[in-house]
Amino acid sequence: MSVCVHVPLGDRAYDIHIGQGLLGKSAQYIKPFLRRAKVVIVTDSNVGRLHLPSLEEALDKSGIAHSTLTLPTGESTKSWQFLSQTIDFFLNEKVERHDMVIALGGGVIGDLVGFAAAILRRGVRFIQIPTSLLAQVDSSVGGKTGINTQQGKNLVGAFHQPSLVLADIDVLNTLTKRNFIAGYGEVVKYGLLGDKTFFTWLEKNGPSLAKGDIIARIEAVKISCQMKADIISRDETEQGERALLNLGHTFCHALEAAAGYSDRLLHGEGVAIGCALAFETSARLGLCSQEDPSQVRAHFRAMGMKTDICDIDGEMPNATKLLDLMGQDKKVVGGQLNYIMVNGIGQSFVTSDVPTEVVLSVLQDATNSGARSFSRQS
Numbered sequence: 001m002s003v004c005v006h007v008p009l010g011d012r013a014y015d016i017h018i019g020q021g022l023l024g025k026s027a028q029y030i031k032p033f034l035r036r037a038k039v040v041i042v043t044d045s046n047v048g049r050l051h052l053p054s055l056e057e058a059l060d061k062s063g064i065a066h067s068t069l070t071l072p073t074g075e076s077t078k079s080w081q082f083l084s085q086t087i088d089f090f091l092n093e094k095v096e097r098h099d100m101v102i103a104l105g106g107g108v109i110g111d112l113v114g115f116a117a118a119i120l121r122r123g124v125r126f127i128q129i130p131t132s133l134l135a136q137v138d139s140s141v142g143g144k145t146g147i148n149t150q151q152g153k154n155l156v157g158a159f160h161q162p163s164l165v166l167a168d169i170d171v172l173n174t175l176t177k178r179n180f181i182a183g184y185g186e187v188v189k190y191g192l193l194g195d196k197t198f199f200t201w202l203e204k205n206g207p208s209l210a211k212g213d214i215i216a217r218i219e220a221v222k223i224s225c226q227m228k229a230d231i232i233s234r235d236e237t238e239q240g241e242r243a244l245l246n247l248g249h250t251f252c253h254a255l256e257a258a259a260g261y262s263d264r265l266l267h268g269e270g271v272a273i274g275c276a277l278a279f280e281t282s283a284r285l286g287l288c289s290q291e292d293p294s295q296v297r298a299h300f301r302a303m304g305m306k307t308d309i310c311d312i313d314g315e316m317p318n319a320t321k322l323l324d325l326m327g328q329d330k331k332v333v334g335g336q337l338n339y340i341m342v343n344g345i346g347q348s349f350v351t352s353d354v355p356t357e358v359v360l361s362v363l364q365d366a367t368n369s370g371a372r373s374f375s376r377q378s
Helices: 026-033 045-061 080-092 107-122 133-139 169-174 177-194 196-211 214-234 241-246 249-258 267-284 291-302 319-326 356-369 371-377
Strands: 002-007 014-019 038-044 065-071 100-105 125-130 144-149 152-159 164-168 339-344 347-351
Touching: 002 214, 014 214, 026 045, 026 100, 026 125, 026 164, 038 045, 038 080, 038 107, 045 065, 045 100, 045 169, 065 080, 080 107, 080 144, 100 107, 107 125, 107 133, 107 144, 107 152, 125 133, 133 169, 133 177, 133 214, 133 267, 152 249, 164 169, 169 214, 177 196, 177 214, 177 241, 177 267, 177 291, 177 339, 177 347, 196 214, 196 291, 214 241, 241 339, 241 347, 249 267, 249 319, 249 339, 267 291, 267 339, 267 356, 319 356
Parallel strands: 014 164, 038 065, 038 100, 100 125, 125 164
Antiparallel strands: 002 014, 144 152, 339 347
């Protein structure tokens, strides 16, 4: 079973294929895009061990030459150091503007390789083969590419759309439980930002999806990709509506920076905590009901997800420092931080009218006593 979601962007339009066994059949999707029978692949050490042989076998059977760069696993790979290494690899392989680069991996590899493709020879084409749930539903779609810096997450990058996305649902079976559930944070985000019906569906089907229900997984990835494709088609470069896709991310990126972009906090875990904090802030501002944050947290907990700052291993900075880190967010305009707030589940909007003292209060409660403080106020 497979489905296709089209991203309608004129001459930059592309398809997202979602289904089983796509990695083994990848060459039949890739070959029509090639001007010469050669590709270069970038992956990480973990994904390469698990999935590179299947991709290489498919390419070999179709007579497509290939070479591979394998990078370390982890968020720290999204850096100047490994961007430079990737660019050097492309140049040494004599990658031309009309050649094809393949990003085989999760969000880190997709973001890094996409950015390298964007700046090499002022833009070469690339294909996303996302191997994590997070990458399949979010980072592989939409053309946002980039790296992290000491000052913050994704602060250096470019918009560069892929030519094709192949989301093989079977590869999700190789994820650890923690990685799968972290990616689920991005899935839930779509329901929270714009589709209450989808959130209700997830409340019912999330447990079976986590246990391996293929039909449920395909449906969740399809709905997530379709929602993102619809938004991107109206606002490709985040001049307005696309910012809604950042629900929870202002808090999340600050938490990731505070955790040193380490395994202490995976991106999807940060998104879940960030969404909970966004709902809590909205409730304190009277924008949504007091029950909404509780319902969101209840689903997160039912799925075994991190829901609060106190769930992050190790010591975290105080509320004032976290607020400072939030000030590096890409959504800062004219020195003013734009937030994604909600009027309820499935009803998000962008606003700068969020008093700093309210955000600071939410962060103080979260860092001091975690969920207990919220349960009294929500």
